[in-house]
Amino acid sequence: MRWFEEPSFNFIKAHKIAYYVSGILLVISVIAILTKGLQYGIDFRGGKEFVLEFEEAVEVVEVRSELTGPLGGAPEVKRFGSPQDILIRTDNPGSITDVQNTITSTMAEVYPGNEATVIKTDVVGPRFAEDLKAGAIQAIIFALIVIFIYILIRFKNWFFSAGAVAALFHDVLLVLGIFTIFGGIAPFSMQIDQAIIAAFLTIVGYSLNDTVVVFDRIRENSLLYKTMDYTDMVNKSLNDTLSRTVITSITTLFVVTILFIFGGEVLKGFSFALMLGVIVGTYSSLFVASSLVVELETRTKKA
Structure with a gap:
């Protein structure tokens, strides 16, 4: 220098x-x-968010990749506290029940021996x-x-x-x-x-x-x-x-x-x-x- x-x-x-x-x-x-x-992002567009609790830790990148197709776009996925808890946010236009079923069924297929439980759901409204x-x-x-x-x-x-x-x-x-x-x-x-x-x-x-x-x-x-x-x-x-x-x-x-x-x-x-x-x-x-x-x-x- x-x-x-x-x-x-x-x-x-x-x-x-x-x-x-x-x-x-x-x-x-x-x-x-x-x-x-x-x-x-969903913060400004509005959308739905889900918190899933797995029995064992999963990879965030893999979860995002597997859900991109079924949800019609890449969701926002991040850890939520513990390694077993995952926060998923998506702007999929379907009802919250349909979107939740899509997520849980996809996770059941990807992780058959690692059960995921939805512990929280929320909706970010357009307003x-x-x-x-x-x-x-x-x-x-x-x-x-x-x-x-x-x-x-x-x-x-x-x-x-x-x-x-x-x-x-x-x-x-x-x-x-x-x-x-x-x-x-x-x-x-x-x-x-x-x-x-x-x-x-x-x-x-x-x-x-x-x-x-x-x-x-x-x-x-x-x-x-x-x-x-x-x-x-x-x-x-x-x-x-x-x-x-x-x-x-x-x-x-x-x-x-x-x-x-x-x-x-x-x-x-x-x-x-x-x-x-x-x-x-x-x-x-x-x-x-x-x-x-x-x-x-x-x-x-x-x-």
Whole structure:
């Protein structure tokens, strides 16, 4: 890491290239979302869930594979407490009794010597799903508004607020676009459910923390180097915090990657969203948020 001891990269000079890259990716994401549509999980679509208790532990992947055909689509399957308990969630349109009979009969065929007992059934209604969808959207919008106000109060300049919120919006939209494009293609579930919403809010927090560290250094350097050109001062601030930014991102990415590899099928979508968030969040802190601050500052002075 010796090349991070006294870095002198010209981040601001590359901001136009970053704008083009981000712009193209954002357009692709928006087009994908508008044309293909978001792939919501049962939390947002509504459906049925069953908890089965087996005499012996079974493999989640095998249960999902065996039920995909009879249920007309891949169900959401995960462990529910003990290794013998399995939670199955499906959006099959049949009655809850018919769906339950389909599941139990299939499990009886697949595991003839391992009896499964249904210990719980529940229905996620469309109305609840719509309320949950609206609540998730409101949570993200409210978070962005609060962040804008917080940055404005802390740095006493709306340029920083605009840069921070633009970077966060950029991060969430890109990750959402990737989930939309590769949903159904990836070998694991990329449906939007409560866990993915939690991942998006985590991405917002991570990216914001990284951005605030850079903004703090910009504020400090603006007082120390009052005669320095504003663009050069911001670039120096980015280089000053580069080592911290890279090390934090790499260590976080390492942990999240381990979670993706060894965390099981249920956590793959969540951990993949965090992996993307760390990468995109680091990029936006270096090339989007600060560059936008410089752009607004420059245009204001010219005006």
